[in-house]
Amino acid sequence: MQTRSDLSSSPAPAALAGPGGAAPGTGSGKRGKGGVQWVFQNVVWLWLAALVVVFGVLNPFFFTLSNLQNVLVQATVLGLLALAVSMPLMVAEIDLSIASNMGFSAAIGAILSTRLGLTPAVGVPLGIAVATAIGFFNGLCVTRLKMVSLIQTLAVMIVLQGSLLAVTQGNTISDMSTGYIWIGQYTVNNWPVMPIVFLVVLIGMGFMLRKTVLGRYLYATGGNALAANSAGIRVNRVKIIAFTLSGFLAGVAGYLLAAWQMAITSDQGEGFLLYAIAAPIIGGVSVFGGRGGALGILGGVLLLTVIHVGLAITEVPSFYVQMIGGILIFIAVAVDAIRVNFVSQ
Template identity: 85%
Template sequence: MQGQNNSPAGATVVSSGATAPAATRRSSRLSTGQWLFQNVVWIWLVALIIIFGVLNPFFFTVSNFQNVILQSTVLGLLALAVSLPLMVAEIDLSIASNMGFSAAVGALLSTRMGVPAAVGVPVGILVSTAIGFFNGLCVTRLKMVSLIETLAMMIILQGALLATTQGNTISDMSDGYIWIGQYTIGNWPVMPVVFVIALIGMAFLLRRTVLGRKLYATGGNVLAANSAGIRVGRVKIIAFTISGLLSGIAGYLLAAWQMAITSDQGEGFLLYAIAAPIIGGVSVFGGRGGTAGILGGVLLLTVIHVGLAITSVPSFYVQMIGGILIFVAVAVDAVRVKFVSR
């Protein structure tokens, strides 16, 4: 009897010993897979930098690096702007049009009406902030679908910009208006500092404030957030309002950098502004995302744009690749959600 009892016990020990390493290996594979999915944007970025650098050594020069960070500034601010509605499971398609229209308002005040740039610029940004606030009211109070409401607002603002500029380019801007887009310290542009400040501010908002936790909670599960006492409508209005504020700042910086405002200002940015945060891990379903991923997405798209340009790829291929990237980003996001939830 004693020998019979020892055999099952020994079998149990062997089975347990065989199962433990298997479970450890599975856990290790899951951890590796999660790390890859969470950092895929940085892996893509490093790979593309190496590829473009091999194709054209000019890519590794200081002047090209300065070009990359300059182009990242406006796109980065717009990516932060679109991220906030995404985090509460909404979307704002009007950010690029809002950027162009608000910049035109500030420029016209400063150039045609004799208002000092110190007044005209804040007024333009205030207009964009008010438009964002209005979008939030429509989505929360009137229960309008954000996709359709902001699409309508985008068309309205495109028409308003065309009417404001009368189809002409505004180029007679004062030095006080364009200084931040042209000023350098030791040949290094000052304008990207604004994006760095906005990025740090967004990181602090999301990770260190009650509002940040409410943004994540609202996007993660709106019913649970509402049951927990979070005023979901107010949180969404704040998200749209800050989105409008960031769009206005981006519009001013773009106008100061280009020293001009065209009748279709900013229209080419929407595609990439949506793609950047999604590629960086901001979920289209809400409740997830962070500033590190957004920065990675912005740098990735900027590197693609600059890299394709210096390797003489036709511009229409660049637009096509941008569309493909959005498709791939949404697919990766869906797989990421499924994988991480295991």
């Protein structure tokens, strides 16, 4: 008995073959399917382009240089968090603590730099180191203690939210030195410098995923952990590295957000979590692991940022913004799900 793949690869009967020996319509069918597949593979960018046109028509200010700079700056923090979320997702895990980790580590860095007499050159790296250590702790709990990442990182998220409230005493930290906030305020020829950090990290992550052994191990672990372990990959170590990198990226995002806002509130970062999870998934990162890339994550980040900024400048009433934004995200995720199903077939 022939399998479906055998039948699909079998030559067409002579009676049905066209002048070139091919069945009629075969070439056009393949071209049509290839065209549809291309559309689905690039649906994030097509969706982004459509929204840019719509928002630009509704308000021409959307196409101005200052608004472009605003989009890039807002995409920086969300982009770093999206990259942080994508690391555990690559290995079929999830980290719900990244937004709280971002706020708490930024507060630690700011307190060390502004109130305990350390220079920002010391305080900022220490704050990022705290975030990295929290990510490492999450990885140990998931791998060594066999805790479910969804529940374990949820618990850590709640602890960090309480810890941020405790260290700030419910107040806003705003007495930051120029050395601490410079990267969030500095410009070159009126262009903000902060987005360069996101670009560098994005390129670095793309290179790591596609060109390094660690990247291949991440995909293999997320795709099939048992098979990866049988192939000699130390799955637990790979997962710990993924969570540690996630914590590091959350720490960098926290510092950049604080430097941009020139303040740290007692609930810093709480509004970023769901968008940070949605962005990589919209961009093609699978919640089941083993799929995704830096370019797709960039598309998801830009899409969500454009939705947020576009709704704001088109003067949509504030009590409708969240609802409309959620609907647009739902549509984007639904289209992505259809894309995945189509490609898998």
